[in-house]
Amino acid sequence: EVQLLESGGGLVQPGGSLRLSCAASGFTFKYNAKSWVRQAPGKGLEWVSTISGGGEDIFYADSVKGRFTISRDNSKNTLDLQMNSLRAEDTAIYYCVIFGWGSHRWFDPWGQGTLVTVSS
């Protein structure tokens, strides 16, 4: 069974740092682009960042550029998101997702999400 499992969420003070990790099982995801999507409490979905399968192409939303860093370890089947200088508005559930790419494009599968709360 294909599964993505995020970890690393928690409560952090404004200005602090947190590192999220996503472990894939049931498939080898090194050939796939991977993304992070977040959802603030009661709000809609917001794309955060994408890294290509080989890691050569990386993209960020303007809201996190310069503060967040996406990375992957294909030997371990893991995807990370290093989050620095955290703000209250970064409070959200963070989802790891596979960016399917071919004649079409899609986000699937999704992890179950990990909650990040930025508060003093």
Next chain:
Amino acid sequence: DIQLTQSPSFLSASVGDRVTINCRASQGINNYLAWYQQKPGKTPKLLIYGVSTLQSGVPSRFSGSGSGTEFTLTISSLQPEDFATYYCQQLNSYPLTFGQGTKVEIK
């Protein structure tokens, strides 16, 4: 940036109703348009990609259509398990963007 505007934002419907949700893009997206369903407390689920291709396992009462900048998700006969929030997404260019969501509730 490409903006996606969904309409309506909220929809009240009965079981058996035909439901249509619209998604308008601020510019062309080469049909890189996907739809997701999210139930409260759950992870988003891919329903449709490439405007009209049904994801494996998704019931055939769901369908997608459109082109250019106007897209539609249709549920032909609403079932109790379909009450949820639906999002469109463009995957044509960065930043990737989602619509604001359409919440489908029971009338």
